Amino acid sequence: MHLVAIGGSDAGISAALRARELDPGVEVSVVVADRYPNYSICGIPYYFSGDVAPWQSLAHRTAADLEATGRNLRLDTLATSIDVDRRRLQVRTPEGRTDQIAYDELVVGTGALPAYAGITGLDRLGPEDGVHVLHSMGDTFALDRHLDERDPRTAIIIGAGYVGLEMAEGLTGRGLQVTQLQRGPEVLSTLDPELAAPIRAELVEHGVTIHTRTTVQAVTRTDHGLEVVGHRDGEPFTQTTDLVLAVVGVRPNTELLQAAGATLGAGGAVVVDDTMRTGLPHVYAAGDGVVTHHRLLGVTYLPLGTTAHKQGRVAGENATGGSARFAGSVGTQVVKVFDLVAARTGLREHEARAAGWAPVSSTGVADDHKRYYPGAQPITIRITGDERDGRLLGAQLVGRLGTETAKRVDTYATALFAGLTVEQVSELDLSYTPPLGSPWDAVQIATQHWSRQATHVPA
Amino acid sequence: MHLVAIGGSDAGISAALRARELDPGVEVSVVVADRYPNYSICGIPYYFSGDVAPWQSLAHRTAADLEATGRNLRLDTLATSIDVDRRRLQVRTPEGRTDQIAYDELVVGTGALPAYAGITGLDRLGPEDGVHVLHSMGDTFALDRHLDERDPRTAIIIGAGYVGLEMAEGLTGRGLQVTQLQRGPEVLSTLDPELAAPIRAELVEHGVTIHTRTTVQAVTRTDHGLEVVGHRDGEPFTQTTDLVLAVVGVRPNTELLQAAGATLGAGGAVVVDDTMRTGLPHVYAAGDGVVTHHRLLGVTYLPLGTTAHKQGRVAGENATGGSARFAGSVGTQVVKVFDLVAARTGLREHEARAAGWAPVSSTGVADDHKRYYPGAQPITIRITGDERDGRLLGAQLVGRLGTETAKRVDTYATALFAGLTVEQVSELDLSYTPPLGSPWDAVQIATQHWSRQATHVPA
Numbered sequence: 001m002h003l004v005a006i007g008g009s010d011a012g013i014s015a016a017l018r019a020r021e022l023d024p025g026v027e028v029s030v031v032v033a034d035r036y037p038n039y040s041i042c043g044i045p046y047y048f049s050g051d052v053a054p055w056q057s058l059a060h061r062t063a064a065d066l067e068a069t070g071r072n073l074r075l076d077t078l079a080t081s082i083d084v085d086r087r088r089l090q091v092r093t094p095e096g097r098t099d100q101i102a103y104d105e106l107v108v109g110t111g112a113l114p115a116y117a118g119i120t121g122l123d124r125l126g127p128e129d130g131v132h133v134l135h136s137m138g139d140t141f142a143l144d145r146h147l148d149e150r151d152p153r154t155a156i157i158i159g160a161g162y163v164g165l166e167m168a169e170g171l172t173g174r175g176l177q178v179t180q181l182q183r184g185p186e187v188l189s190t191l192d193p194e195l196a197a198p199i200r201a202e203l204v205e206h207g208v209t210i211h212t213r214t215t216v217q218a219v220t221r222t223d224h225g226l227e228v229v230g231h232r233d234g235e236p237f238t239q240t241t242d243l244v245l246a247v248v249g250v251r252p253n254t255e256l257l258q259a260a261g262a263t264l265g266a267g268g269a270v271v272v273d274d275t276m277r278t279g280l281p282h283v284y285a286a287g288d289g290v291v292t293h294h295r296l297l298g299v300t301y302l303p304l305g306t307t308a309h310k311q312g313r314v315a316g317e318n319a320t321g322g323s324a325r326f327a328g329s330v331g332t333q334v335v336k337v338f339d340l341v342a343a344r345t346g347l348r349e350h351e352a353r354a355a356g357w358a359p360v361s362s363t364g365v366a367d368d369h370k371r372y373y374p375g376a377q378p379i380t381i382r383i384t385g386d387e388r389d390g391r392l393l394g395a396q397l398v399g400r401l402g403t404e405t406a407k408r409v410d411t412y413a414t415a416l417f418a419g420l421t422v423e424q425v426s427e428l429d430l431s432y433t434p435p436l437g438s439p440w441d442a443v444q445i446a447t448q449h450w451s452r453q454a455t456h457v458p459a
Numbered sequence: 460m461h462l463v464a465i466g467g468s469d470a471g472i473s474a475a476l477r478a479r480e481l482d483p484g485v486e487v488s489v490v491v492a493d494r495y496p497n498y499s500i501c502g503i504p505y506y507f508s509g510d511v512a513p514w515q516s517l518a519h520r521t522a523a524d525l526e527a528t529g530r531n532l533r534l535d536t537l538a539t540s541i542d543v544d545r546r547r548l549q550v551r552t553p554e555g556r557t558d559q560i561a562y563d564e565l566v567v568g569t570g571a572l573p574a575y576a577g578i579t580g581l582d583r584l585g586p587e588d589g590v591h592v593l594h595s596m597g598d599t600f601a602l603d604r605h606l607d608e609r610d611p612r613t614a615i616i617i618g619a620g621y622v623g624l625e626m627a628e629g630l631t632g633r634g635l636q637v638t639q640l641q642r643g644p645e646v647l648s649t650l651d652p653e654l655a656a657p658i659r660a661e662l663v664e665h666g667v668t669i670h671t672r673t674t675v676q677a678v679t680r681t682d683h684g685l686e687v688v689g690h691r692d693g694e695p696f697t698q699t700t701d702l703v704l705a706v707v708g709v710r711p712n713t714e715l716l717q718a719a720g721a722t723l724g725a726g727g728a729v730v731v732d733d734t735m736r737t738g739l740p741h742v743y744a745a746g747d748g749v750v751t752h753h754r755l756l757g758v759t760y761l762p763l764g765t766t767a768h769k770q771g772r773v774a775g776e777n778a779t780g781g782s783a784r785f786a787g788s789v790g791t792q793v794v795k796v797f798d799l800v801a802a803r804t805g806l807r808e809h810e811a812r813a814a815g816w817a818p819v820s821s822t823g824v825a826d827d828h829k830r831y832y833p834g835a836q837p838i839t840i841r842i843t844g845d846e847r848d849g850r851l852l853g854a855q856l857v858g859r860l861g862t863e864t865a866k867r868v869d870t871y872a873t874a875l876f877a878g879l880t881v882e883q884v885s886e887l888d889l890s891y892t893p894p895l896g897s898p899w900d901a902v903q904i905a906t907q908h909w910s911r912q913a914t915h916v917p918a
Contacts, residue, residue: 021911051833304891305891305898309899329888332890343890345888371516372502372511373502374510407863410866413890414877417879417888427876429765429766429789429791431765431865431866436800437865439764443869
């Protein structure tokens with residue numbers, strides 16, 4: 001039995017690990033487009049901030065580690081087509097030759113590609129022009145070389161999502177004057193603006209210039225540097241800079257599977273069921289290239305590393321004869337921006353309403369621990385619940401580093417997974433000691449606040 | 460409608476608050492035995508460590524705050540008997556007179572009293588002898604006076620539970636040479652010894668002398684100080700010290716309700732149902748004096764501040780015509796000892812077995828966040844699950860301060876509340892960013908470890 005996994009990131013490697021864990025006799029090959037298997041893409045911003053060095057430490061496992069556990073790694077090898085009927089994968093070898101790899105089961109984890117959001121120039125300009133994306137170790141080296149060799153003074157980051165914010169911190173730490181452009185009314189559009197506003201303040205306090213309601217139309221190379229042109233609040237906007245980093249989202253990398261006959265669904269991603277089957281015989285897929293089963297939304301597209309790991313694990317288990325099912329995402333996310341932590345899980349009000357729920361939200365503020373003990377800090381928590389049956393639908397949290405905000409969101413994530421009501425969160429038996437909590441935890445002060453505000457009928 | 464609550468701590472005050480929240484028209488009186496209503500007893504050790512000052516800041520709410528929201532406080536007033544038929548509470552006033560308070564509904568939250576564990580002398584000796592307990596603000600002042608006025612150099616703490624460990628830290632911080640005596644094989648007997656061992660090491664590293672397997676028989680006053688006599692590892696043990704602090708547990712304070720005809724149950728505590736009714740008409744009870752409904756154990760006795768708050772809230776709601784039910788404890792507890800945090804929720808193996816489960820446990824170690832990001836620290840996590848159906852039964856965690864261990868236990872607590880399996884915890888969609896977690900959170904690395912170790916039949 002030969003399992004072939006395509007992709008050296010979360011989904012492909014997780015599938016390979018799980019297969020070998022369940023059946024040490026299975027032969028596993030991993031086809032990796034570059035020479036950097038199992039690198040933590042989420043860690044790249046911390047390489048630029050200087051928190052992580054050398055870059056090699058970003059590897060979850062080294063290639064040697066992976067090989068030692070019996071995986072055959074084919075690095076610098078691009079999967080070019082799948083012959084589903086004959087169960088053969090065509091690849092381009094590092095030497096540029098075409099090769100065929102026979103498989104019994106195939107797991108495709110080709111991930112996503114940077115999106116350009118219709119911005120003219122992003123498709124044509126590249127690192128040598130000073131225009132960067134950040135999605136691979138190759139992108140990382142290119143940006144690093146730019147910083148080292150050309151000593152840019154200013155940078156424009158297009159986009160203020162997770163990577164954009166982390167890179168604003170990273171490039172500021174490298175001494176650049178960073179301007180961040182965001183299309184919407186506030187940074188971090190995955191949160192409600194009132195929750196994201198403190199993140200913007202934190203960035204500004206650390207010297208980042210933020211322009212919201214700013215749409216970029218084009219990036220062009222001029223004699224004076226890179227010119228970023230667009231509109232801000234409806235007025236024309238132009239700014240010249242030494243470096244442009246475009247982090248405006250991703251699009252699923254589906255070419256390989258699409259050509260093989262797979263179906264595309266939500267977000268243009270490859271349709272899979274909760275066993276990670278594509279519908280093509282013996283072909284599984286997982287990660288940022290496939291649709292996401294969401295416990296509150298049904299099928300959607302929400303590419304996240306945590307989900308890719310879980311989906312990959314399911315694919316690896318099923319490809320070796322198992323019967324695992326992906327239990328579904330609830331959309332839990334967290335980001336650190338300088339000394340603030342912002343997290344969310346579940347749905348925001350407009351998302352819940354669009355999905356047919358009857359959402360009501362309330363925002364409360366509670367200390368991370370008893371105020372009499374030194375260092376207490378407020379956490380702002382916005383709860384969304386269904387006004388009809390009181391079911392918890394989502395939570396958003398913002399607090400300072402050290403307030404355990406990142407793991408407090410997990411209590412809500414667990415409650416969402418289990419389908420608890422907002423009232424039941426108030427009833428949870430959570431931990432308390434004065435230096436680290438309150439008799440009613442901040443998590444519950446927020447749900448009690450919701451219960452007082454919302455005119456819901458208790459379950 | 461006149462609601463009378465007896466007790467100025469968590470249960471009584473929570474009942475009073477909830478009643479007024481639901482029905483601002485209800486008249487609420489709170490009968491408090493001392494003059495310190497709504498003080499955080501859990502915070503007292505941090506007053507001695509110097510983290511909290513002045514002592515007044517230990518009040519959750521001031522007496523003035525409480526009165527401002529319409530509660531009538533009767534301080535320094537001891538409830539002496541309940542006339543259930545005539546709905547009258549007899550009290551001793553601050554002036555020593557007997558008075559009667561008519562009530563419509565009564566909530567009794569008389570809490571617990573320090574236990575003496577059969578140690579001769581503890582009943583006779585008091586603060587003036589240098590022998591202390593720590594259960595009220597009065598006890599706090601007495602110990603504080605001792606430290607200020609008599610400048611003791613050495614202290615023996617009998618007991619190494621939560622308060623004992625926190626006070627070992629507190630008195631060490633005050634410059635005393637602390638010896639801590641513990642009956643069992645390891646400190647913090649609420650955890651498995653392998654989890655508690657790092658706590659002992661932390662105490663020793665900070666200069667505390669620990670004697671385990673040490674049973675104290677007697678404390679006597681001599682010309683040279685206080686003599687503590689007992690056995691250590693079966694051999695006679697004697698040590699002389701300037702100060703003794705006995706923190707060997709609590710016993711429910713049931714005298715008032717017992718005399719009124721209430722039934723005693725688990726742990727000698729007053730029997731209540733999950734609506735907090737005692738069975739005596741119009742008499743509710745909550746807090747450390749009553750039995751605890753536990754979601755995994757049924758009815759037990761597990762006095763905790765968090766539970767007292769919840770039970771008090773239920774009592775207050777029902778006393779004003781509501782129909783709330785206490786959802787039940789899962790035994791979640793956490794303690795900070797110097798720079799370590801130890802937490803547990805649910806059952807340990809022997810507890811689970813005694814309750815009819817088929818527990819299997821495994822201990823894993825996982826970093827609090829990605830190792831490549833600075834400051835990663837291991838968290839040791841012991842998972843107990845049922846080998847028959849895979850249900851999660853309990854979790855114990857030990858990690859350093861800053862590892863979000865206190866809020867990681869809450870994920871397990873929420874899973875226990877919802878009745879999830881160990882496998883389902885591995886499936887949870889938990890938050891991840893490299894500075895604060897891992898794609899599989901430490902919580903899940905531990906449950907995956909359990910799944911590999913335990914020979915259970917998946918659900």
